[in-house]
Amino acid sequence: MKPAPIFGILCALIITSCTPAPPPPPPPPVATRPTKPLFSSLGALNRAMSLNTIRCPFGHANIQKIPGLGGCTFWSPELNQTIICLQCGYGHDPTQATWERGSTDREAFQVPLDPLTVNFPISVAESNPQYYQSVLATRSVHEGILYRSVQTPAALEPQVAAYLNDRRITTTRSELADTAGQTITLSGGAPQRSVRVQFIKSAEASKTQVTFELILK
16 A cells, blocks of 8 residues: 655644534434334335246246245245245245145146156055145256055055165165154165155054155256
């Protein structure tokens, strides 16, 4: 940094010493409580701006904001609403920039479910299984199945293990059993994908909850 000329410093000192002191500032006004907090207005503005940039990945224009009622679409607490495409039924996940959908109809997805998901063995289901898909752009990145079975975890595990083994997916097994119930987890991977299956049965429940997750890389 180039030093300032000495005469400039002297002139500044002279001017400062000869200039009368400014009058004291007036007392600050008494603060009044605003009718609406400022951060709420800014938050509403930010929410409106972000929502205006959201587009359905499949080109649909019928995007709406509905109260966050949960269900199959992503619940956005920071927006206090669910952002959903009414044409294809996918909901927006702002934290992952993905769109997701759930349905009991495995043919109801814009991107066909992976064969590993479609052919997953459903054993003595209490009700129709719930299928799930999350897409990034138009590529499926996360799929899953949730259902309840009348069979026990011990009966379900070998069926699923054989299914994954037939597709050359080697799994590791973990189990947690106590007075509250039993949980068996199978985790494995293959090129460009990983899977996890859980069988959960609480001591009070008569059914086993089965969850299947597929992550596509």
